Amino acid sequence: MKTILFWILLAPFLVFSQSDQSNENEEYLVVGTTVFAPKPGHMDDFKQGMKAHNEQFHNGGDWGVRIYNIMNGPNTDKMMAVMGPFQWSTLDKPRENAEAHSEDWDKNVVPYMQEDLNSTYWRFHHDLSNFPPNFDVNKLEIVMFDINRMEGERMKKELAKVTKVFKEKYPDMPYGIYTNEFAATNDGRDMAIAYFFDHFKWLSKDFKFKENYNAVHGEGTYDKFMQEWKDITAGAQTEIWVFNQALSGIGSQVTTGSRVEE
Known part of the structure; x- marks a missing residue:
């Protein structure tokens, strides 16, 4: 098994x-x-x-x-x-x-x-994620959130606001949003955001997200969003993954224009 x-x-x-x-x-x-x-x-x-x-x-x-x-x-x-x-x-x-x-x-x-x-x-x-037509997998920042009970729909509503900011202010940044199909209340991995990047220097970059969030949704909306997110989540954990070509069966190129065949 x-x-x-x-x-x-x-x-x-x-x-x-x-x-x-x-x-x-x-x-x-x-x-x-x-x-x-x-x-x-x-x-x-x-x-x-x-x-x-x-x-x-x-x-x-x-x-x-x-x-x-x-x-x-x-x-x-x-x-x-x-x-x-x-x-x-x-x-x-x-x-x-x-x-x-x-x-x-x-x-x-x-x-x-x-x-x-x-x-x-x-x-x-897919509606909350963003990928260019083709890119190479190199490094990933995976942020996993523990979502409070009965807050799934509220979470998606707030994530839609974040996605709007990313698509308007960071259109070339690849990221994906996922929810755990079999989440447990004590697991702490209910939702994940995967960011794709090429160089570790990216981790130190100031993306000025607060300023851009307010620019998209209106002055003061970022603080309201953070309060909502605090109420929705119980914690988070971040991992950095590095692609291992030597052990992989396929290469690093990702094609977003095709799908798994039915």
Whole structure:
């Protein structure tokens, strides 16, 4: 079961059309993530097995793999595997080379991997996100929020205001907004914003968000927004991910003009 679950969560990251979810009656898009770590003393064995496995079984299409190194927080020095976006019905389809895949995974990767996997499914909100037509994945800032109970709709209303500011004042900044499909009240990961950047210097940049928020929505509205956000959220956590090309099955280029095939 561990093998099936883990590899369900590995495929291309952010290959989609931003109009895919225009009809609420249609299936929405989901992104899957899994945190994992090599066993102590087996880093080289793990890397060798993971690299060979991804190159053979996850080098493109729906099952292509991107892996990231986590720089900070409780998951420091662990790795993140990402799949999606996909529709839930995608997981109903049979997997090609499933037997050979599982055999290679169990023989060449599992023996060198720690047992404590942590998997999450995130619903992608295209209307609250912004991506250029094509860009290269390099580094990500992931901000995860703990949302208070019964505040989901209020949260989306406030996020729409933030999205309006970003699209008017930062139109070239790629970011995505996601909500946890199976959130738990004590998990602290109900909603996430993923920012994509190329150089660590970006982290020190002053984006003057307060000034720009007031410019878009009116003087004094930023302070009102912050009070609303304080009431909606119970806390937040930020992680920095760095793309690991050596262990990934596919490259860094993201194409936002296509979608997962039905």
